[in-house]
Amino acid sequence: MRKILGQTNVLSYRFGSGSIKGIGNEIGRFVVVTMNIPWKVTRNLLGGTPEEVVFIDSVDQIVLDNKLLNLPACDTVVGIGGGQAVDAAKYFSWKRSIRLVTIPTVISVDAFVTPAAGVRVNHEIEYVGQTSPDPLIIDYDIIRTAPATLNIAGIGDLLSIHTASFDWEYAESKNQSKYPFSTSAIKDARGIIDDLYEIIPDIRDITDKGILAIVQGYMKLNTICLPINHYRVEEGSEHFLFYELEERLKRPFIHGHIIGLGIYLMSRLQENKAEEITKIMDDVRLDYQPKSMDLKYDDLFQSLINLESFVKSRPKLWFTVIDDKEISEDWISEVLSNLSF
Numbered sequence: 001m002r003k004i005l006g007q008t009n010v011l012s013y014r015f016g017s018g019s020i021k022g023i024g025n026e027i028g029r030f031v032v033v034t035m036n037i038p039w040k041v042t043r044n045l046l047g048g049t050p051e052e053v054v055f056i057d058s059v060d061q062i063v064l065d066n067k068l069l070n071l072p073a074c075d076t077v078v079g080i081g082g083g084q085a086v087d088a089a090k091y092f093s094w095k096r097s098i099r100l101v102t103i104p105t106v107i108s109v110d111a112f113v114t115p116a117a118g119v120r121v122n123h124e125i126e127y128v129g130q131t132s133p134d135p136l137i138i139d140y141d142i143i144r145t146a147p148a149t150l151n152i153a154g155i156g157d158l159l160s161i162h163t164a165s166f167d168w169e170y171a172e173s174k175n176q177s178k179y180p181f182s183t184s185a186i187k188d189a190r191g192i193i194d195d196l197y198e199i200i201p202d203i204r205d206i207t208d209k210g211i212l213a214i215v216q217g218y219m220k221l222n223t224i225c226l227p228i229n230h231y232r233v234e235e236g237s238e239h240f241l242f243y244e245l246e247e248r249l250k251r252p253f254i255h256g257h258i259i260g261l262g263i264y265l266m267s268r269l270q271e272n273k274a275e276e277i278t279k280i281m282d283d284v285r286l287d288y289q290p291k292s293m294d295l296k297y298d299d300l301f302q303s304l305i306n307l308e309s310f311v312k313s314r315p316k317l318w319f320t321v322i323d324d325k326e327i328s329e330d331w332i333s334e335v336l337s338n339l340s341f
């Protein structure tokens with residue numbers, strides 16, 4: 001892994017087995033934001049006694065604001081769990097202007113290193129606020145308590161560089177790049193994928209080295225994206241398919257899995273080394289197949305039919321291959337034929 005230089009959005013960190021132990025004794029009065037299973041795994045290791053434990057079942061902004069009203073006075077918010085718990089903790093930290101500690105118990109999404117909190121507003125995701133963990137705690141033993149498939153899912157938001165960076169280059173070629181184009185940002189982002197090639201077995205087997213590679217990949221991505229104030233190298237057509245599916249079907253997906261499916265489909269629409277990126281997903285055992293997500297053939301077919309109108313109706317979504325290449329019924333039938341439903 002290349003040395004990380006630049007703005008990672010992580011003020012301090014503790015990596016290693018047992019790194020969670022006793023943190024609660026060092027951070028003053030604190031509130032824990034979590035879910036049932038992560039709390040059971042960590043409660044006897046944390047140290048100290050929280051002022052309150054807030055259990056999260058939604059990141060709808062209205063729900064979070066209601067919980068915030070009853071949040072006791074404290075010095076620190078500790079987010080323990082997956083993306084929803086960490087995003088809620090980030091939201092509370094931002095709103096209260098207090099210290100944030102993030103303790104992911106699964107690395108399926110990169111919420112524990114990104115500055116904004118992902119919340120739902122009218123069923124759509126909005127990224128709000130500015131937070132930085134101090135510290136970020138990556139306890140390898142805690143993370144390995146999560147199902148392997150969820151930790152492997154963490155590679156999704158790194159492999160999406162493959163399709164997202166292509167989309168940015170494509171937009172630039174059509175004079176449709178929303179932001180000043182940066183070849184160096186794309187080169188550096190693709191370097192993250194190059195690093196992953198070398199340790200696919202470690203990521204697949206959830207070794208310490210594999211966990212660290214995903215976490216450092218997220219941090220390296222921040223050093224690229226935070227200075228240019230956007231994540232175009234990592235968010236493109238593969239994410240937009242996920243947004244359409246989630247909004248229309250009104251159901252959640254495991255982020256890395258649905259992003260993997262987006263990579264599979266959009267790399268083929270782009271005609272962008274589709275077999276190469278698919279082999280990586282297969283080798284690492286990323287669960288991108290629709291069957292693993294209980295996603296029906298007709299629902300995915302309809303999403304692909306609807307995709308162009310969906311993105312064009314949302315001006316916040318930047319220009320990608322979806323805006324400019326025909327997604328015909330024949331193409332959809334062909335591209336879905338090798339997937340499992």
